[in-house]
Amino acid sequence: MSKKKINSQDGKNKKLIEQGAKLVNSFPLFMPIFEAVDIDFLEMEKEEWAYVESSGNIFLNSNKKAAPDEWSYIIAHCLLHLALNHPQKESMKNQEYWNVACDVYITSFLAQLKFGKAPQPFANPIYENIKSEKSLYEKLLAEEFPDYLKGYSTMPGKRDMFYNGELDYYWRSNVTYEQLFQEGLTNAVKAAVSVAGGHTANIAGEGRKTSAILAKEWFLSSYPLLGALASTFDIIEDPQICIREQVSIAAISMETKEIYINAAANLTDEEMKFVMAHELLHAGLSHSKRRRGRDPYLWNVACDFVINGWLIDMQIGDMPAIGGLYDPELKGLSAESIYDRMVVDMRLYRKLRTFRGISSVDIIDRTEADFWDHSKGMDLDAFYRRALREGLTYHFSQDRGYLPEGLVEEIKSLSQPPIPWDVELSRWFDRLFQPIEKIRTYQRPSRRQGSTPNIARPRWINRSDEEDGRTFAVVIDTSGSMDRGLLGKALGTIASYAIAKDVERVRVIYCDAFYYDAGYLAPEALMDKVKVKGRGGTILQPAISFLRNTEDFPKKGPILIITDGEIDRLSVPGTHAFVLPEGARLPFIAKGEVFRMK
Numbered sequence: 001m002s003k004k005k006i007n008s009q010d011g012k013n014k015k016l017i018e019q020g021a022k023l024v025n026s027f028p029l030f031m032p033i034f035e036a037v038d039i040d041f042l043e044m045e046k047e048e049w050a051y052v053e054s055s056g057n058i059f060l061n062s063n064k065k066a067a068p069d070e071w072s073y074i075i076a077h078c079l080l081h082l083a084l085n086h087p088q089k090e091s092m093k094n095q096e097y098w099n100v101a102c103d104v105y106i107t108s109f110l111a112q113l114k115f116g117k118a119p120q121p122f123a124n125p126i127y128e129n130i131k132s133e134k135s136l137y138e139k140l141l142a143e144e145f146p147d148y149l150k151g152y153s154t155m156p157g158k159r160d161m162f163y164n165g166e167l168d169y170y171w172r173s174n175v176t177y178e179q180l181f182q183e184g185l186t187n188a189v190k191a192a193v194s195v196a197g198g199h200t201a202n203i204a205g206e207g208r209k210t211s212a213i214l215a216k217e218w219f220l221s222s223y224p225l226l227g228a229l230a231s232t233f234d235i236i237e238d239p240q241i242c243i244r245e246q247v248s249i250a251a252i253s254m255e256t257k258e259i260y261i262n263a264a265a266n267l268t269d270e271e272m273k274f275v276m277a278h279e280l281l282h283a284g285l286s287h288s289k290r291r292r293g294r295d296p297y298l299w300n301v302a303c304d305f306v307i308n309g310w311l312i313d314m315q316i317g318d319m320p321a322i323g324g325l326y327d328p329e330l331k332g333l334s335a336e337s338i339y340d341r342m343v344v345d346m347r348l349y350r351k352l353r354t355f356r357g358i359s360s361v362d363i364i365d366r367t368e369a370d371f372w373d374h375s376k377g378m379d380l381d382a383f384y385r386r387a388l389r390e391g392l393t394y395h396f397s398q399d400r401g402y403l404p405e406g407l408v409e410e411i412k413s414l415s416q417p418p419i420p421w422d423v424e425l426s427r428w429f430d431r432l433f434q435p436i437e438k439i440r441t442y443q444r445p446s447r448r449q450g451s452t453p454n455i456a457r458p459r460w461i462n463r464s465d466e467e468d469g470r471t472f473a474v475v476i477d478t479s480g481s482m483d484r485g486l487l488g489k490a491l492g493t494i495a496s497y498a499i500a501k502d503v504e505r506v507r508v509i510y511c512d513a514f515y516y517d518a519g520y521l522a523p524e525a526l527m528d529k530v531k532v533k534g535r536g537g538t539i540l541q542p543a544i545s546f547l548r549n550t551e552d553f554p555k556k557g558p559i560l561i562i563t564d565g566e567i568d569r570l571s572v573p574g575t576h577a578f579v580l581p582e583g584a585r586l587p588f589i590a591k592g593e594v595f596r597m598k
Contacts, residue, residue: 014041017060020071020116024079027115028187033079033180049119049154052078054087054163066119073116074154078161080106083181086133087163094141099159101137103152105130121151211272212237212261215317218273219280223316224394225403228387229280233259245364248357249320252279253364254288254380260364265322273317274324275355279362281307284388285410287335288363289381292596293565293585294339300361301352302338305330310407325352332406343589421582421595422493428577428593432558433470433501471520471554472498473507473547477563479538480512483581486597490562490579491526498523507553515543538567548573 025034037056044061052058058078060071081087081102092098107122108130130136139145154160209217212235219230234257236242242262245251249265252258259279267275282288287303304325312319312326319326330338342349356362392411395403440458474494476487498506505520540561547553558575565584576592586594 013062013065016066016068017041017062017071019068020066021075023068023072023116024075027076028191029113029115029181029184030076030079031187032183033083033177034075036175036177036180037079037082039075047156048158049074049160050078051155051160051162052081052087054082054161055165056082067117069117070119073110073118073122076110076115077103077106077122077154080109081161082177083184084133085178087161092137096159097140097145098133098137099153099161100145100149101133101140103154103160104136104149105133107152121148121156124148124151126152210235210237210261210263211267211269212259212276214269215272215276219276222400224398224400225388225391226277226280226284227394228391229284229384230276232384232387233257233280233283236260237263239263246357246360247362248360249322249355250275250279251356251362251364252282254283254384255365257380265320267320268318270318271320274311274319275317277311277316278304278307278324278355281310282363283384284391286381286385288365290335291583293580293583293594295343295346295585296361296363296365297359298342298346298349299335299339300354300363301325301349302335302342304354304362305338306333306335306406310404313404314402314407320355323353325354334406334410421597424593425493425577425579425595426497428595429497429501432472432575433503470501470503471505471507472503472558472560473509473553474526475509475511475515475540475543475547475559475561477538477540477561477567478510478512479564479566481538481566482564486581487562490597494560494579495523495526498526507547507557509543509547511538511540511543513539515540515546517546538563540567541570544570544572 021034021039024030037058039058039060041062042059043063046063048061049064049066050058050060058075060074066074084102084106086098086102088098104126107118108126110116110118110122111126140149150157216230216233216235219226221227233252236258237260239262242260242264245260247260247262249262249267251260253260259276261272261275282303285303285307287299291299305327308319308324308326309328309331311317333341351359354360354362388411392403392408395401474491476491478487495506503523506523506526508518508521508526510516510518540563544559544561547557547559548555556574558577559572560577560579561570561572562579565580565586567587569588572592578586578590578592578594580586580594580596582596582598584596
């Protein structure tokens with residue numbers, strides 16, 4: 001009881017009775033009248049429960065052992081005696097019969113209300129046809145009634161209500177029990193409407209649904225585009241977790257499938273819809289995967305500009321009053337294009353506020369959950385993309401509202417599987433090394449001519465002039481930070497493409513704090529005969545300068561640099577490309593192409 005203090009003596013069942021009283025006080029129907037009564041403890045016979053006085057005193061048996069929900073039933077029984085004005089001064093000639101009629105009527109009322117747990121014998125069915133307590137009273141006077149009806153009293157075989165004066169409710173002296181009960185009925189109706197509208201879980205107001213839960217349910221029921229995604233994520237509103245994660249408004253974790261909402265932000269329902277849609281689009285549009293080594297904060301800001309612009313066009317909720325990232329001049333640009341603009345003037349964008357906070361990233365990166373096995377089914381990123389794609393299909397089929405063209409195009413483009421890094425590397429080789437033209441010559445007879453020596457047969461050979469300068473260099477970062485598995489994978493892929501493009505020799509240079517020139521090697525040697533040297537620091541510029549100045553390597557020969565990105569700024573003249581592990585990034589803007597290994 002939040003406002004009610006029980007005057008009690010020492011008793012074994014005090015805590016259980018107090019818990020039952022709290023259940024009554026939390027129920028809208030009984031709350032107003034409960035605040036007007038006093039509850040005391042008395043030692044009674046074991047079979048007795050309680051009795052009530054018209055002045056507002058309820059006496060409970062401190063010797064009675066019962067569960068809290070049973071005590072809530074007994075207290076509600078006593079309150080209904082007062083609410084229905086049952087204790088009357090000499091208005092009923094036979095007070096015993098009147099008490100029995102009132103007890104039976106209240107028992108029937110509570111059975112229909114389904115409040116609390118009816119202890120025996122209150123749980124026994126009532127076979128009498130009861131229209132009102134007065135009609136039952138008159139029937140009892142006219143006919144001999146069965147003895148079992150006396151068992152519905154909270155004082156078995158005795159009266160459980162007594163008249164000793166009017167309500168003594170000093171701060172509301174003009175109020176009556178009937179008025180308080182009418183106030184409770186109004187509260188109960190409002191609570192029932194709230195439950196029907198989905199704002200609360202039950203009529204007692206327990207499990208009140210927050211704005212975040214209501215926003216999620218709105219997407220599930222009314223907005224198919226994001227409904228499938230919304231069903232995937234759990235809402236975390238624990239303030240301690242939000243403080244630990246430094247979430248000022250909202251953030252999302254794709255790996256744990258959680259959206260963090262800070263209740264202290266006090267967002268309205270419409271603002272919550274906006275924030276929820278914002279975080280869901282981060283997941284559906286694969287912003288975490290598409291970062292590809294970019295600065296996490298600046299990439300987050302670029303994505304926020306794009307998402308918020310779309311949400312404003314789609315009129316989903318309202319931009320939070322606390323603020324958000326939106327610039328009409330960036331309308332129609334992709335996140336990648338906005339990021340390229342931002343890196344030119346990073347100081348201007350370093351202190352912008354995301355929904356997680358100033359200079360914070362609301363896409364929380366975590367180690368992928370252990371239960372997610374990549375060998376079984378799709379990964380999380382593919383799952384989110386599929387959910388958003390299916391949501392788009394439902395959205396169009398049900399005509400659920402306007403969607404920006406840029407958002408639709410981005411969803412459709414993400415539906416296509418991305419080009420693997422090795423395929424992109426193959427295309428790079430295709431541009432550099434055109435297929436060698438084969439010519440027919442009679443200078444080298446075909447091996448088939450031996451079977452028919454009288455018939456001259458030419459042979460197909462490669463043009464010798466096209467094999468000149470057909471080579472490239474591989475600069476291998478052999479510092480201690482390089483992963484040996486990824487290094488072997490990269491070398492194997494490069495070797496296979498070199499063989500396919502008829503590259504007979506590859507210039508190999510290992511580089512950590514110094515460079516080691518391994519000379520020209522056959523592509524096959526890259527697969528199993530390369531001995532990695534170094535494993536120290538990382539300084540690649542001397543190796544690049546050596547290749548461009550040496551006489552036995554073409555001046556414009558392509559250079560392929562395998563590194564983990566933990567290097568200084570490089571100046572690489574001519575054609576070149578970088579091979580990096582996925583998630584790594586270069587500390588400068590690369591002029592050549594960048595391939596990211598998985």
